[in-house]
Amino acid sequence: MSKVRIKALLQTAGTGQEVVVSGWVRSRRGNKTISFIELNDGSTIHNIQAVADANLFSDEFLKDVSTGACIRVSGNLVASQGSGQAVEIQAKEIHIYGTADPQVYPLQKKGHSLEFLREIAHLRPRTNTFGAVLRVRHHLAYAIHKFFNDKGFFNLHTPIITGSDAEGAGEMFHVTTFDLKNTPRTEDGNIDYSQDFFGKETNLTVSGQLEGELGALALGLIYTFGPTFRAENSNTPRHLAEFWMIEPEMAFHDIEDNMDLAEEMLKYLVAYALEHCAADLEFLNKMYDKELLNRLRSVIDKPFTRITYTEAIEILKTCGKKFEYLADWGKDLQKEHENYLVEHHGGPVIVTGYPKDIKAFYMKQNDDGKTVRAMDILFPWIGEIIGGSQREEDHAKLLKRVEEMHIPQESLWWYLETRKFGTCPHAGFGLGFERLVLFVTGMTNIRDVIPFPRTPKNAEF
């Protein structure tokens, strides 16, 4: 007897062989003489139907084969007499690994709200929706590694605990072994971090970029793919306190190369998902967003629109649309502005050349003295899915910017040194992994594309 997963079983052409399948019961229906068990093992969105004859299985036994129960079925794979499926298992033996009392098991056969499922995040992977989302998430993660590996990039593991707080990407979570009720103090009353585990103040990383640059200036092409932590009190469907980010960093790349790579990568990932997650995406398209597949295909088909920040402001000023906030050169683009730009161009838009005062210190300064070589990629509904830039490789210019923006340079000495020793043009960007999964799955809340979301006031599970 062969022990197989359901995905493989549904693809086998032949019938007649004995098979063993283990999985979770999605539903059971039938009558006194026959029971039909929908079994899912997570390998695919599709279930296999197991048929239990009352001559072999008692009513009393089948009572425990209820929605949510985990069982192993052995029997013959046969052509189905019903119309809903090509093959089914004629059960000879059923072993119950674990029951799920129907009176208290929270998942029903019928649909649940996504809000409710968030409250039972320990069980929601057993639903069609989350099974699909988590499988797509996996394939995208794999595709990212494949994309970069195939291009000769090296995966660099940047630290999760960081001693630098100068990255400026957001509020940070402190890391300490202190007893918070009784922290050591210096003579002037401040917390004495010299007695803490690392002997200095440490935080969870908000970005691996600065360390990524160090790798790029040695290995040439690197990318990071790891957890990232932001202690911002962000209450939106697009923000997480703990999320995964992909940050490639490339030596000898300018802002144009950077855009080319980012666009190629996004298209590769969407195409990969369409090819490898067809069944799951079809399900999501049917259940949540009828335009999903069309939108995914449209992203692959045409080039992303590329405009400068200055052009974007011009478009927003002359479009005639009334905005709540006026678009004005020197100010950040509002959500409503981003939405307009994406709608106006009918797809992803890359905006470059932002005013230097609204961007980070490390971005390459343009000769105009006003703008930097930043790029944001704006996606429909999601907004900023990628943020990146060419980096300032000139030591004097970088140092000047660090001083202007009052960034403590003592903690960045190692970063600044790379511009003293064998500096070179380089560029990189950050892709929010969950925002990518959001776009590909058509989900609308980022809390539904990560197994156990961390958001303000929520760290359950």
Place this chain on the structure above:
RNA sequence: GGGAAAAUAGCUCAGUGGUAGAGCGGUUGCCUGUUAAGCAACAUGUCGGAGGUUCAAUCCCUUCUUUUCCCGCCA
């Protein structure tokens, strides 16, 4: 961090100043292969917590908690 809405059965929601209802789910029964099966019957409950107004509060008021949405921060 700013703003708005919401919290009633296991779930989705309706509802009323006199302590509550539907659909689904559940339980039981019927039906010889079903497809979110069908038919019938039954049971659902501190109406989010704490105060207050009132003869009486699930309903009105205050406050707290949580959730969702919009904005900001960003990926």
